[in-house]
Amino acid sequence: MTDPGRRAQLTKRYVGRFFLSLAAIGIGLFSIFPFYWMFLTSIKPESEIFTVTPKFWTGDPTLSRYTTLLKGAIGHQLLNSVIIAGGATICSIVLGTMCAYALSRFAVRAKSVIAVSLLVVQMLPAIVVVIPLFQAYRTMGLLNSYTGVIIAHTALALALSVWLIRGFLAGIPMELDEAALVDGANRFQALVYIIFPLALPGVAVSAIFAFITSWNELLLAMTFLQQESMKTLPGALQQFTSQNGTDWGGTMTASTIFALPVMVFFVLIRKYLASGAAVGAVKG
Amino acid sequence: MTVDAAARRRAQLKIIPWLLMAPTMVGIALVIGYPFVRTVWLSLHEGRGLRTGEWVGLHNYIEMVTDGQTQAAFVRTVVLTAVTVIGSMVAALLIALVLNSGLPGMKLLTILVVLPWAMPRVSAAILWKWAFDSQYGVVNWLLSSLGLSMFDGYGWFNSGNSALVVVAVAIIWAKIPFLTIAMLAALKSVPPDIVEAARLDGASAFKVLLRIKVPVMRPVIIVLFVLATIQAFQAFDHIYVMTVPPGGPNHSTEILSLLTYLEAFAFLDGGMGSALAMLTFAVLAIVTALYVRLQREETA
Numbered sequence: 001m002t003d004p005g006r007r008a009q010l011t012k013r014y015v016g017r018f019f020l021s022l023a024a025i026g027i028g029l030f031s032i033f034p035f036y037w038m039f040l041t042s043i044k045p046e047s048e049i050f051t052v053t054p055k056f057w058t059g060d061p062t063l064s065r066y067t068t069l070l071k072g073a074i075g076h077q078l079l080n081s082v083i084i085a086g087g088a089t090i091c092s093i094v095l096g097t098m099c100a101y102a103l104s105r106f107a108v109r110a111k112s113v114i115a116v117s118l119l120v121v122q123m124l125p126a127i128v129v130v131i132p133l134f135q136a137y138r139t140m141g142l143l144n145s146y147t148g149v150i151i152a153h154t155a156l157a158l159a160l161s162v163w164l165i166r167g168f169l170a171g172i173p174m175e176l177d178e179a180a181l182v183d184g185a186n187r188f189q190a191l192v193y194i195i196f197p198l199a200l201p202g203v204a205v206s207a208i209f210a211f212i213t214s215w216n217e218l219l220l221a222m223t224f225l226q227q228e229s230m231k232t233l234p235g236a237l238q239q240f241t242s243q244n245g246t247d248w249g250g251t252m253t254a255s256t257i258f259a260l261p262v263m264v265f266f267v268l269i270r271k272y273l274a275s276g277a278a279v280g281a282v283k284g
Numbered sequence: 285m286t287v288d289a290a291a292r293r294r295a296q297l298k299i300i301p302w303l304l305m306a307p308t309m310v311g312i313a314l315v316i317g318y319p320f321v322r323t324v325w326l327s328l329h330e331g332r333g334l335r336t337g338e339w340v341g342l343h344n345y346i347e348m349v350t351d352g353q354t355q356a357a358f359v360r361t362v363v364l365t366a367v368t369v370i371g372s373m374v375a376a377l378l379i380a381l382v383l384n385s386g387l388p389g390m391k392l393l394t395i396l397v398v399l400p401w402a403m404p405r406v407s408a409a410i411l412w413k414w415a416f417d418s419q420y421g422v423v424n425w426l427l428s429s430l431g432l433s434m435f436d437g438y439g440w441f442n443s444g445n446s447a448l449v450v451v452a453v454a455i456i457w458a459k460i461p462f463l464t465i466a467m468l469a470a471l472k473s474v475p476p477d478i479v480e481a482a483r484l485d486g487a488s489a490f491k492v493l494l495r496i497k498v499p500v501m502r503p504v505i506i507v508l509f510v511l512a513t514i515q516a517f518q519a520f521d522h523i524y525v526m527t528v529p530p531g532g533p534n535h536s537t538e539i540l541s542l543l544t545y546l547e548a549f550a551f552l553d554g555g556m557g558s559a560l561a562m563l564t565f566a567v568l569a570i571v572t573a574l575y576v577r578l579q580r581e582e583t584a
Contacts, residue, residue: 132322255407
């Protein structure tokens with residue numbers, strides 16, 4: 001106990017732990033403070049937003065911005081975002097599961113070529129395809145429609161979906177399919193009733209990736225949806241900024257409305273996310 | 285009868301996978317493949333208000349590489365990519381080390397670190413812009429309370445370079461969650477007994493990190509690095525949302541993706557826009573090719 005060497009070692013350990021804790025607190029603040037600031041700004045009265053010394057608390061919270069905003073266009077724009085992101089998510093996991101199943105369960109010729117080209121597609125930036133796609137959509141009348149953006153967002157998310165789901169399917173033994181087939185199920189039934197439920201974590205992860213991709217996507221949505229009533233979240237948030245400045249209270253309120261559902265969702269499914277990120281990073 | 289059934293089954297085995305893959309392949313070919321070929325084609329034509337004009341050969345490309353504005357945008361894009369990728373990778377590694385330290389409360393902290401992932405990108409960009417507001421921003425208040433009086437009322441968005449600093453902070457903040465979670469997963473795969481043995485041999489924490497942990501994590505770090513580079517190089521949203529007008533003041537924050545967008549949809553020159561898009565593609569293709577080669581060498 002009184003050994004000086006051991007004591008020095010212990011002291012060093014405590015000092016190390018102290019700095020580590022300090023770092024942890026710093027990291028936590030850096031992660032969480034923007035959320036707090038966003039929410040606080042959204043409920044502050046206008047006079048407290050514009051103060052040279054920031055107020056980190058408000059004694060006079062107001063929900064008036066929320067009620068005004070929700071009565072206006074934002075409810076509709078939220079619905080646009082939900083329809084488009086939801087549609088793109090469903091399309092990309094249905095198509096992605098089918099494709100991943102084919103790649104993992106059948107002896108397809110040129111399998112590795114297909115898998116690699118999917119990755120290459122994933123690396124193509126949207127900016128490379130946006131100009132011709134705009135022209136094509138204009139000809140086909142798909143501008144300012146849900147369908148056009150859902151198709152584009154599905155294509156953006158699809159390659160990664162296939163890749164992720166394939167990673168999870170690889171861990172499900174082939175014997176399960178074969179047993180189902182022997183018992184008289186057809187391929188479709190085997191996929192839907194046996195394999196799909198087992199691959200659910202993987203499907204969930206790729207659903208989240210697809211949803212976030214679409215929910216956040218600004219370039220295509222902004223280019224294809226120019227009508228006010230068709231705007232999605234990123235476009236909606238842009239409206240608070242004009243040449244004369246930004247309506248900070250309004251922007252922060254709209255941001256909170258759009259961020260809240262995703263945040264709750266994220267906290268609920270964080271376990272799946274971690275495993276998905278690991279699989280995606282190791283195999284992708 | 286049985287021969288027949290067997291033959292049918294074999295035929296099925298050949299057709300079914302292609303049927304299952306068809307929607308994905310057709311979709312990707314139509315939405316990404318065709319437009320990509322079209323972009324190449326467009327880049328060799330004059331663009332007239334997004335309609336295809338006359339064939340001009342490599343004229344757009346020549347104009348592009350000799351144009352000072354494009355050159356500046358290219359350099360800016362490379363610098364912004366380098367800063368955000370290195371910044372977010374280093375930050376993510378350090379945060380992952382803290383999360384992996386076994387201190388109490390790290391589970392909760394992991395959740396907090398993941399949260400920014402859920403923040404819509406455009407919301408986060410606007411929020412950072414607000415935090416860096418010259419008069420009412422928290423950052424200027426914090427810096428000047430720390431005694432750096434030069435930041436009292438400092439206009440971050442008045443010059444290109446300082447505006448890009450703010451944009452870089454916003455991009456790094458947005459990238460940290462995914463990178464950290466992936467790095468944490470890789471850190472957990474480092475065998476603890478090797479670390480323990482090295483520590484008993486008197487290796488410092490820094491040495492253990494450099495000599496043991498990083499080498500084990502190397503494959504994951506390389507993949508993340510390539511992914512982050514590809515994403516950062518095509519970053520568009522943050523610049524578009526945070527600078528007013530997009531790319532301003534006075535074109536000083538224009539990056540390649542924004543310039544492409546402006547050429548095509550503001551100046552309505554689809555030919556030039558397509559040539560710029562091909563430049564982005566060329567850079568990303570080189571990055572990807574280098575990565576594939578590196579990977580081959582590793583496995584060989």
